[in-house]
Amino acid sequence: MADIKNNPYLAHMHDAMDEGAAYNNGSTSTKGTNSAFDALVPGKTTAAQQEAAEEALHNGLTGRSFSQKYKDILAKRRELPVNKQRQNFLDLIHNNQFVVLVGETGSGKTTQIPQYVVLDMLPQIEGKIIACTQPRRVAAMSVAQRVAEELDVKLGQEVGYSIRFEECTSSKTVLKYCTDGMLLREAMSDNMLSRYSAIILDEAHERTLNTDILMSLMKNIASKRRDIKVVVMSATLDSEKFQKYFNDAPLLTVPGRTFPVEIYYTPEPERDYLESAIKTALQIHATEPEGDILIFLTGEEEIEEACRLLRARGDDIIRSANCGPLLIVPLYSTLPPNMQQKIFEKAPEPRTKGGAPGRKIVVSTNVAETSLTIDGIVYVIDPGFSKQKVYNPRVRVESLLVSPISRAAAQQRAGRAGRTRPGKCFRLYTEKSYNNDLIEQTYPEILRSNLGSIVLQLKKLGINDLVHLDLMDPCAPEVLMRALELLHYLGALDDDANLTPIGHAISEFPIDPQLAKMIISAVEYGCTNEVLSIAAMLSVPNVFLRPREAQRAADMAKAEFAHMDGDHMTLLNVYHSYKSSSEPSQWCWDNFLQYRSLKSADNIREQLRRVAVKNNIPLLSNNFSSPEYYPKIRKALTAGYFMQVAHLERNGQYLTVKDNQIVLLHPSSVLERKPEWVIYNEFVLTKRHYIRTATEIKPEWLLEIAAHYYELSNFPPCEGKRILEKIALRNAIVQDEQERKKRKKEKKDKESKEGKEGKDKEKKEKKEKKDKKERKEKKERKEKKEKK
DNA sequence: GAGCACTGC
Numbered sequence: 001m002a003d004i005k006n007n008p009y010l011a012h013m014h015d016a017m018d019e020g021a022a023y024n025n026g027s028t029s030t031k032g033t034n035s036a037f038d039a040l041v042p043g044k045t046t047a048a049q050q051e052a053a054e055e056a057l058h059n060g061l062t063g064r065s066f067s068q069k070y071k072d073i074l075a076k077r078r079e080l081p082v083n084k085q086r087q088n089f090l091d092l093i094h095n096n097q098f099v100v101l102v103g104e105t106g107s108g109k110t111t112q113i114p115q116y117v118v119l120d121m122l123p124q125i126e127g128k129i130i131a132c133t134q135p136r137r138v139a140a141m142s143v144a145q146r147v148a149e150e151l152d153v154k155l156g157q158e159v160g161y162s163i164r165f166e167e168c169t170s171s172k173t174v175l176k177y178c179t180d181g182m183l184l185r186e187a188m189s190d191n192m193l194s195r196y197s198a199i200i201l202d203e204a205h206e207r208t209l210n211t212d213i214l215m216s217l218m219k220n221i222a223s224k225r226r227d228i229k230v231v232v233m234s235a236t237l238d239s240e241k242f243q244k245y246f247n248d249a250p251l252l253t254v255p256g257r258t259f260p261v262e263i264y265y266t267p268e269p270e271r272d273y274l275e276s277a278i279k280t281a282l283q284i285h286a287t288e289p290e291g292d293i294l295i296f297l298t299g300e301e302e303i304e305e306a307c308r309l310l311r312a313r314g315d316d317i318i319r320s321a322n323c324g325p326l327l328i329v330p331l332y333s334t335l336p337p338n339m340q341q342k343i344f345e346k347a348p349e350p351r352t353k354g355g356a357p358g359r360k361i362v363v364s365t366n367v368a369e370t371s372l373t374i375d376g377i378v379y380v381i382d383p384g385f386s387k388q389k390v391y392n393p394r395v396r397v398e399s400l401l402v403s404p405i406s407r408a409a410a411q412q413r414a415g416r417a418g419r420t421r422p423g424k425c426f427r428l429y430t431e432k433s434y435n436n437d438l439i440e441q442t443y444p445e446i447l448r449s450n451l452g453s454i455v456l457q458l459k460k461l462g463i464n465d466l467v468h469l470d471l472m473d474p475c476a477p478e479v480l481m482r483a484l485e486l487l488h489y490l491g492a493l494d495d496d497a498n499l500t501p502i503g504h505a506i507s508e509f510p511i512d513p514q515l516a517k518m519i520i521s522a523v524e525y526g527c528t529n530e531v532l533s534i535a536a537m538l539s540v541p542n543v544f545l546r547p548r549e550a551q552r553a554a555d556m557a558k559a560e561f562a563h564m565d566g567d568h569m570t571l572l573n574v575y576h577s578y579k580s581s582s583e584p585s586q587w588c589w590d591n592f593l594q595y596r597s598l599k600s601a602d603n604i605r606e607q608l609r610r611v612a613v614k615n616n617i618p619l620l621s622n623n624f625s626s627p628e629y630y631p632k633i634r635k636a637l638t639a640g641y642f643m644q645v646a647h648l649e650r651n652g653q654y655l656t657v658k659d660n661q662i663v664l665l666h667p668s669s670v671l672e673r674k675p676e677w678v679i680y681n682e683f684v685l686t687k688r689h690y691i692r693t694a695t696e697i698k699p700e701w702l703l704e705i706a707a708h709y710y711e712l713s714n715f716p717p718c719e720g721k722r723i724l725e726k727i728a729l730r731n732a733i734v735q736d737e738q739e740r741k742k743r744k745k746e747k748k749d750k751e752s753k754e755g756k757e758g759k760d761k762e763k764k765e766k767k768e769k770k771d772k773k774e775r776k777e778k779k780e781r782k783e784k785k786e787k788k
Numbered sequence: 789g790a791g792c793a794c795t796g797c
Contacts, residue, residue, distance in 0.1 A: 136795060164797055181797040210796065299793065334792060366793050387793035400793060445795090453797090510797035542792065607797090667789040686791075 037061075042122045043094060047087035050119045051078075061124065061151060061158045061174070070152035077150060080108030082254045086116055089252055093120065093229055097222050098249035100242045101233045104256025105415060109233050110134075111147050114175055114200055117231065121197050123174040124158075128197035133180040135208045136371060137163040144168070144177040151175075164510070165603055180210040184217070188460045188507065192221055198229040204242065205234040205408070206370065207444035207472075213454060216471050217461065219246065236408055238441060245472050259418040261380075265431040273383035274302060276428050278309050284379050284426075285314070285359055286321050291378025291423070292347055292360040294368060296413055298387045298402050303330045303363045304548075310361060324348070324356035331364035331372070334541060337596070343374050369412055373419065380417040382410060383428040384438070389448050393478045395659055396486075398450055399685035406442040407434065444473050451475060452513050455483040456492060459499045460507045489643060489709050490517045508611050511539050511604075518640030519612065521705075522620075525632040528612065529621045530572060534637070536605035537571040538681055538693070540597040544668070547592075554592040562670040565630055566678065566695030568637055570670050575601065635705065638697050641679040642706035646691055647699075647720030648676045654691065656683075657720050666692040677702075677720075700727050 037060030040049055054074060058065050077083060082103060092099045103109035114132045123129045134140040144161035153159055160169030162178040169176055180201070187193055199218055204211055218230045232242055232249070243249050270276040277295050284293055297303050307330050314326045325348040331340060348358030362374060366386050386409070387400045405413075410427065417423025427434065446454075455466060463469060466480055487493045490513055492503030499507070502520065509516035515535040522531035537543070546554045561577065563569035578598050581587035588595035612619065622629050646654040646663055652674075654663045665671060666684065675696035684690040702710050703724065712728060715721045 179796065181795090185797055206795090208795065299791085301791075332792085333794065369794090371794070389793075402793090457797090546791085664789095666791095668791085684791080688790095690790080692791095 037119075037122060037125075040119065040122060042126055043120060045090060045120045047090060050086065050090075050116065053119060059152050061153055064152075066152050069149070073150050077108070077112065080112060081106070081257060082108040082112045085252060085254055086112075089113065089116060090120060092250050092252055093117070093231070096250055097226070097229060098246040099229075099231050099252060100239055100246060100249045101231060101252045101254065102235070102237065102239045103233060103254035104235060104258065105419075106257035107254040109254060110139075110143055110202055111150060113231060113233065114177075115147065115151065117198050117200065117229070118175050121229070123197060124172075126197060129174050129176060129195060130198045130200070131176050131178055131183060131196050132200040132202055133178055133183050133211070133214065135180060135203050135206055135211060137179055138371070139203075140177045140179050141166075141168075147175065147177070165607065180208065180214050184210055184214055184457065185510070187217060188457060191462050192225055193228070194225075196228065198231070200231040200233065202233045203235070204232050205236040205238065207442075207446075209445040209449055209454060212444055212446045212472060213458070215245070216469060217463075219470055220463070236441070238408075241472065258415060259420070259422045261414050261418040261423045261425050263414060264424065264426045265434065266428055267430065269430055269433065270383075270428045273385065273428050274306060277381050277383050278306060278313065280381050280426050280428065281310060281361055282313060282317055284381075285326065285361075286317055286323055288379065288424070290347075290357045290359070291421075292362065292374075292376045293379045293381065294374065294377045294416055295361065295363045295381040296368065296383065296386070297363060297365065298385050299365060300332050300334065303332055303365065306363050310363070322356060324350050324358040327358065327360045329360065329362050331362055331368060333365070333367050333371075334594075343372070347376070368416065369409065374416075375420055377416055377419065378421065378423045380413055380423065380425040381428065382413045382425060384410065384433075388442070389445070391448050391450050391479065393450075393476065393482045395661060395683070396450065396482055397683045397685055399683075404438060406440060407438045408441045410434065410438065446471065446475050447473060449479075451479055451483040452486045455480070456487055456499075456503065456507045456513055459493070459497075459503065464497070486643065487513060489706070490514065490640075492517075505615055505617075508615055509608060510611075511535060511608065514640040514643075515539065516640075518636055519608065520617065521639030522633075522636035523617055524639075525636045526620045526622050527629075527633045527636055528617060528619050530633050531636045532605055532608050532612065532619075533575045533601075534568050534572055534633070536601045536608060537575055538568075539604050540601045541594065543571070543574060543594050543597045543601070545592045545594055550592070557590075557592040558670075560591070563630075564670075565634060566671050566675075567669055567693040568681070568695040569630060569633070571693070572633075574598075575605075578602075634695055634697055635701055637695060638679055638701050639705050641681065642702055642709055644680050644683070644691075645697070645702065645720075646678050646680060646694070647718070647723070648674055648678075649719045654678070655718055655720060656691075657718075658715055660716055660718055661689060663689045663691045665694060666690040668692065669694055671696065699724055700731070703728055703731065 037053055040053060053060055101109060101113065114130060117130050121130065134143065140161045140163050144159055145155050148155040148159040151159055156168040157170055157172050159175045160173045162169055162176055162182050164179070164182065193199065201211060201214060201218070204215065215232065222228055222230055232246060234242060239251050243251055274297070277297070281293050281295060295306065297306060307328050310328050314328065317323055318325065327345065327348050329342045331343050343362050345360070347360040350357055360376070362368065368374060384405055385402055386405050388403045389398055390401050391398045414425035417425050458466060458469070467477070484493065484497060487503065490506065492500060492506050492513060494500050505520050506513050506516040509519065515538060519528060519531050519535055522528040544558055561570050561573040563573055574593065578584060578587070584598070585595050588598060609619065622632055645657040647657055649655050654665060655661065656663055663683070665674065669692070671678065671694055677697050677699050678694040679697050680691035681693035682691070684692050710724060712721060712725055
């Protein structure tokens with residue numbers, strides 16, 4: 001205590017200690033010289049007390065004295081806008097179960113709020129810990145790293161993170177950053193999230209599928225656990241919706257710290273946004289002061305095209321208008337990491353000393369909207385489009401569609417220009433269009449997705465009444481119905497929509513339900529090892545590369561792996577070859593394969609293998625030289641994908657079974673010979689309808705493996721149906737015949753058995769008679785003898 | 789004869 005009193009730097013620590021003593025009901029806590037936390041009473045701290053604890057001589061979490069680095073960071077933390085609101089925040093959290101917090105970029109909410117909650121709830125004393133969720137893995141990881149530094153602890157000890165494939169926590173952990181999907185998984189085995197005293201949901205405005213489910217779950221849990229606190233953090237001004245959803249929760253608004261961005265609209269609508277974007281970029285280069293440019297486009301092809309045009313025309317204006325040199329960099333997620341690094345390179349130097357400055361132009365997809373931040377961007381060009389996922393429940397297909405962005409997304413894009421200094425945003429649409437045509441918010445993902453996997457998870461979470469599920473935006477009944485239907489056909493739900501043992505097993509796997517069903521069914525066919533590999537390969541982005549300049553070479557490389565049964569077996573070949581290569585990265589390069597995808601497939605396979613072992617699913621392989629080796633694998637695939645079958649009609653077109661959609665085999669398929677029956681993994685909707693990743697099957701397998709689905713009476717008419725009907729009829733006849741034969745044989749057996757028994761009896765009786773007679777005669781002879 | 793916006797368990 002004396003130390004603190006003598007230290008002018010800790011002026012208000014003194015008061016805090018006294019207050020703490022008062023809360024402790026007068027009990028002496030003078031050993032509090034070592035831990036400033038002694039002054040804190042769980043659930044009743046003040047901002048002053050918290051600040052005092054942060055300025056104490058020793059770290060309340062570790063008992064160690066604070067490092068100089070800690071003190072330096074602390075000074076900066078005090079400057080964050082959110083720190084000015086600490087007392088307000090504490091007041092709200094003390095008096096409410098839910099708090100909604102809106103904080104713009106740079107407010108410090110993600111790093112500071114969880115720390116305030118830790119100091120307030122003192123998880124190390126209370127035994128329950130605090131979680132803060134993020135939609136993305138990298139964010140969870142990097143924020144945890146930062147907060148560990150801020151609290152002067154080692155990452156993975158008192159502060160940790162938990163993401164797929166990486167658990168970086170310990171028994172000491174009091175604050176855990178995790179992806180929202182990870183927390184959802186955890187809830188599946190601990191429905192009340194009983195380990196936690198507070199959950200902080202960050203980036204809630206992004207409305208990812210998992211965040212939406214988690215919000216609903218927290219609402220449910222909070223109504224049953226009065227002790228848990230929930231903080232929902234968001235970046236939008238659409239806070240009323242969040243407040244209302246969380247039972248009229250109070251709102252705290254924290255200003256951000258960004259620079260102003262001037263917005264420019266086009267006076268007239270642009271017909272060709274690509275052309276217009278390029279023109280605008282070159283015009284900025286020719287007329288605006290130094291500063292890098294970010295252009296938002298929709299996809300890889302468009303971006304590469306734009307880069308080509310920019311390079312060509314850039315050279316022209318550099319010559320004619322005496323502009324500085326340009327560095328043009330594409331950016332999209334499937335770009336190899338070393339190419340992605342280029343976005344962080346500096347703009348080129350002027351060609352001559354004192355000449356016009358160079359400029360960097362980044363041409364990017366949505367990655368640059370949320371996931372990646374590029375420093376030095378001053379100008380943003382926003383054509384107003386992005387590719388968005390849409391789900392059509394009628395044909396059960398998710399597809400990507402180029403669509404206008406929302407006003408919220410447009411604001412987000414503009415904001416990217418003001419991170420380091422005041423910037424400008426050029427919108428390639430009219431102001432009128434912005435106000436009238438763009439929707440306010442992007443539709444939440446839950447309204448645009450296939451919910452098969454999510455519905456299963458909800459069932460596992462103990463939520464049975466899905467129709468009345470309390471979601472911020474309720475999903476369409478038809479989408480829900482499709483999900484239930486799928487799970488029912490897979491055998492995951494019974495007739496009353498309750499989870500079956502198979503459903504429990506499927507839900508353990510962090511993959512599509514069909515893939516999980518495939519793995520579980522593989523036990524029956526003795527090929528779980530191979531099916532685990534295929535499932536992993538199907539869960540990662542396409543492994544086959546096909547660079548524009550080397551298409552033929554790439555196709556030839558792929559042909560080396562081709563398997564005549566189809567694309568699934570081809571993937572299996574690739575995986576096996578990958579595993580046996582000595583230098584995987586070089587090997588991938590040589591074979592036109594995406595190393596990143598294969599590495600990830602290997603990771604996923606290992607995870608799936610662990611889940612399988614945990615659920616007593618044996619790891620089996622058939623004898624490779626057996627002729628049944630591949631057919632058995634294909635049967636296991638069919639057990640998962642019997643709802644995605646296409647039949648080649650006599651006119652040479654494939655028709656999907658039951659939905660009767662005309663589809664083409666994707667040109668990337670190895671199945672050039674067009675087998676009559678195929679299962680497919682994916683339905684791709686572009687200019688035409690394609691089925692991608694297909695494997696040949698036998699129609700009789702469908703009736704054998706999925707008899708409940710192939711109840712042909714409710715199928716619409718088509719050739720495939722007629723063939724299946726014939727097979728079913730033949731099966732029925734064969735079965736009848738077999739049964740008739742069986743009955744006949746049984747009868748015969750019975751008769752002959754009876755006959756035999758009869759004869760035996762006769763024989764026995766005869767023998768007995770004979771014996772008796774003999775005995776009698778013997779006896780008589782004996783008696784005669786004796787009489788003599 | 790063609791694509792894979794972006795996350796995530």
